[in-house]
Amino acid sequence: MTRRQLWLAFSFVTTATFMVNVDSSIVNVALPTLSHQFHLSVASLQWVVTMYLLVITAILPIVAKLADVFGRRRIFVIGLMIFSLSSLFCGLSPNFPDLVAARGLQGVGGAIMQANVMSIVTLMFPVEMRGRALGTIGSVVAAGTLMGPILGGLLISWFGWPSIFYVNVPIGILGVAGILRYVPEFPGKPLQRSFDLLGGVLFAAFVVSFLTLFADLSHAAVSYKDGALTIVTALLLYAFIRVESRHPEPLVELSVFKRPLFSAAMGAGLLYWILMLFPAFLMPLYLQEVLHLPVWEIGLLMTPQSIAMLVISPIGGYLSDRYGTVGPAALGIGLFVAADIWFASLGTHASLLSAIGALTLQGIAAGMFSSPNNAEIFNRADKEMTGIVGGLIASERNFGRSLGVTFAALALSLGMQLFSGTRVKSAEMGVLPSHVFVTGFDFAFWIAVCVALLAMMFVFYPRLRRDKGLREVAMIKGE
Template sequence: MSSPANKWPTFLIVATGVFMSTLDSSMVNIALPFIMQEFHSSLSDTQWVVMIYLLTITASLLFWGHLSDRLGRSRIYTAGLLIFGLGSLACAYAPALSFLIFARFCQALGGAMMMAAGPAIIKETFPREQLGRGLGLIGMAVSLGLMSGPSLGGFLLGLASWRVLFFITVPLGLIFAFLAIRILPGPAKHYTGPLDWLGSLAWAAALVLFCLTLTHASSANWSATRLLLTGTAGAAALCCFVAVESRLPHPLLSLQLFRNRHFSLAITSAVLSFMVLFAVILLIPFHLDRVLGLPPSKIGMVMLAIPSSILLVSPLAGWLSDSVGARFISTLGLSVSTLGVLLLTTIEATTTPLVIAGHLLLLGLGQALFLSPNSASVLSHVEADTAGAAAALLATARNLGMLLGIAQAALLFSLFFRGETNGLDLRDFRPEHTASFLTALHATLLGAALSGLLGITASWLRGNATPRTPPAVRPPGQRF
């Protein structure tokens, strides 16, 4: 453990890095219409600016947690800051969409390294009696990054090009990397066992192949045979991952957790919840830009309705969960979110931004009621020695839901829009295509609502199992 005098400087370094990595997962969404316009790219191609970031984090988060146990968490975290800062610089100067996507991949590697090692560094630095406070403040940094993204992104886009969104994190990443080298505790190693390389590669391959299948399903450049082969290869990689993890004494992911019915259904509902949320976050900015013609600053203000309601209601949701039970509150939250999405399927070209913000507010309210009780439910229904694995899997489920939500929404929207316009892409949008846009938007949001209904079912079927002894939660980077 580092010196007590370094406790708060260490917290500041970790909180800043975690804030930047989550900020970039929410801020860039609002810039997609402008990135598409500059590079004249299709929606299926442009979505990879967001998807590659989430895909890389989802695929590598567990791996970096394991590697940090072997090489030292401070080393992994500091390297993550440097990679993130340099990746941001590359994004800002991207001359083409393909380069921007590659730069986002590099940026996400750094973000995943920080997410995996950061909470574990807090655990090493803070005394046991203050650990809950330290991790809670890190959780606030995560929430602040996710919540401030839409409004900050809209404000900056109103002042300059989308490239400024990446410039702002460059000096922060490099400055705090220097501070991390000077301040963070030494590179203590906590585990020297074998690294699960095969499991890591199989998990990453499965995610990449499935995402390629989803994103190119609406593309005329991919044949049915190619899609079938890619999807089959993804399924084979997933089966390989399960086979490897079930045989290792210290796996990347403990499959034993899924024998707990309550845990499995709570994780499933978490994935579906974020699928609903990010389908809306992907598409509504396009409606506000293309159909309503709002400037970026106003788009950011409308989208701010979601994080604002989450911020305001989350404390109440935790209290209600303790009083009434996580099953009821979580299911109620997903029901409210799904209602918000269904209301969004009724918006037209004449619907005011205020009405849309009201529907988004309802969606955010539902998410607030769901997220905190569901997370507490997951961690309270596992044994103490698997709490770290459960926390890591919960973070992975969150990112997986974001990833699948964007992929599903882009696929459905592209299919319906092209069907309505005889093969045109969203980049070819003209005012006369407004009716076709709305038809595609409504159909896609109905698909998101279906995900919400599945989440409601999973949440309710978890039952009211008695929680186990409250676990001493270990961060994702700690060995489990």
Template sequence: MDKTLSDGLSGPQRYGAIFAIALGITMAVLDGAIANVALPTIARDLLASPAESIWVVNSYQIAIIVSLLSMSFLGDLFGYRRVYQCGLVLFCLTSLFCALSTSLPMLTVARVLQGFGGAALMSVNTALIRLIYPQRFLGRGMGINSFIVAVSSAAGPTVAAAILSVASWQWLFLINVPIGIMALLLALRYLPPNQQKAQGQRFDIPSAIMNALTFGLLISAISGFSQGQSGALIAGELVALVIIGYFFIRRQLALPFPILPVDLLRIPIFSLSMGTSVRSFTAQMLAFVSLPFFLQTVLGRSEVDTGLLLTPWPLATMVMAPLAGYLIERVHAGLLGGIGLAVMAAGLFALALLPHNPSDLDIVWRMILCGAGFGLFQSPNNHTIISAAPRHRSGGASGMLGTARLLGQSSGAALVALMFNMFHEHGTHASLLLAGSFATLAAIVSSLRLSQPRVQA
């Protein structure tokens, strides 16, 4: 094997490559949340109702989830660098399309196409990191990647508010164009190629269609449940999901190179890491969605206070993620993940058991516990998922990692709605207790990985 592929990149080329990854992922993650802040303005400007404007956000998320695994398979087939570069081009063009949209349907279509570009970026970014970093430093690369995602997620509302304070909502999308062009230039120069596709590997169009339908129906049913859609419609979606999903899984099991890499789930440490990831992101989203309600309706904090009190969580994750990336080179991921998720669970239970009139400090240290615990878990878990897969299947593992995150987040948001419906005024407490339970379960699953040998990148 070429030394560049086995030992990563060196010096300036590595820095240029990781900067190209950082810029692309920052755009893709930011655009998942940045439009939320501008929805009232967009709805008013495009003469749409608030309910209709939600599709500006939903269309982007659905496009990512239905295409993520197909994009990762294309990365294994044609090269991660090529898919990433094409994703940057598509993301830039569709960002311009979003900014030029003059109606809600036009903007929704643009967001769907932008979601496909975002999926191309998200599907292969961790696979590229496996090529960029030497094997012994892969944990550091994963830590930096987790740091970038955490910063982007935390900065979304702030960046949106800053742009909207000086410009129109169109600039939320136009700003992606110069950033995307810079990322593309860096990607063209610095990103490394991966090995050629395996013998007989080809793209299966029926699998891609069934993949899109399966995950599209799943997200639609979860979203519909959380928004209170009719039970008959949700039941119909679930029936269709079961039927299509059955034939989809059956087809994947028969293929030597499936789009949904179910064969990777036969690797014990891979499947345990995936289970840990879904549960942890479910816990995270249960908290993220319920905490604003908890702080404002239960504790009587203002919107500004709520934003400030939530900030310690992502800040602690930002600090801990790179440190965890260094620790994975010395400590088993199962142990790091187990400790991190136990700390997160302790923070979530502590938030649910806050006194009636807590001080800001009472809230802040609990938020720090949650964020630090999540940061300690995330980098080692991502490292394990990518490293457990054969090198030529890194794209599939990267796609599975992103899919686990999106499924966990969607499930968490739906469970908050269920808790609110079941427990009414105590729904926020129930959500936080459930989040702590999911984090505890994730810690147990993570600890089961200690029985497996440490994976090598």
């Protein structure tokens, strides 16, 4: 392939990536509109986001392995077609259950594309051009995340909420045509051993059971159903670990978690993604229900976080290269604590400047933390396991985002229930008084502060472990 053909093929592949990242952030802006359109409670509304992320998390390991076997371009095109068709179904949904089902189908397409885009780009480009191409993917992801709220606010204001899904259809058709025309076919590799289908099924079942349990807790009081779900979830996790530890070619390589420092870095990363979804889910609702802003303005106000993260991320990476990963990551988590306290203090009469400031500080925190923590994860694994670790980070990202939405909705509902004096868990968002919503909103972000402090413990674990080892050596020498 010529250089021109390479970058043309790259543009069509990353068009799909751009579309997926736009979709991830564009739906958050639509949450207030959807809550009014379908008369939804917080517990129901979360499924617009959770179903999409849940499906991606559940099937990502399976589709990644299928692409190895059947060829990456073929599987990628199938994923793009599914995503585009399901976007049409989302826009045409006459009721909320149909919309949630269509979002689940969208998740299937999103998982297939996420599992393959970086691999396809790596296979297409020669070694001397690969770093530039992979770096450009990061820019495409950032651009999509940044454009989502702005585009969503404008489309909903002009054409209504279905338009945020319809826009994917022509882009998807163009992407399929371009990929089939310019991207080479990469033949699959037959399995040397049996496909770990049981492990994939158990992982998917565990994810669905776990997230359904916490989503159900935001709907009503604890019931026998929740107790049964807890038992089922625990059994599925146990069975999954047993199967993966014995399979000769597991979908998820669990042996890397035997390293405490690697596990600590992964734990901090999971909590980071949970923290990121608290404002992503709750702030659009706050801006509509409390400050009563039009949807196009909500879209604009959600962008400072992405801009701040885009600017600060390279600085976080530079500091981790120069001073080590612990200091910058700890600073990032400290800024998360400050941002979440700021969110919790907004109240019923916050200024737009204060809301923008809290979102900007959250973006600075994310930019400062993400690069050092990812570097720590890779530093604590063997070089030959880089591909496995990359897949684990992708699964962690989607699982953490799913948990973030679920925990944010649960905390919001629980806070309103505990402090409003009325039963509001199943009440429609549009009929809740502002002060009732704010009580739950404040409580949710104090929960986020606790999550951030737990993440801080994971960040400092390597240093604590090292200090303990030095003390033990000193004691031995003293003897």
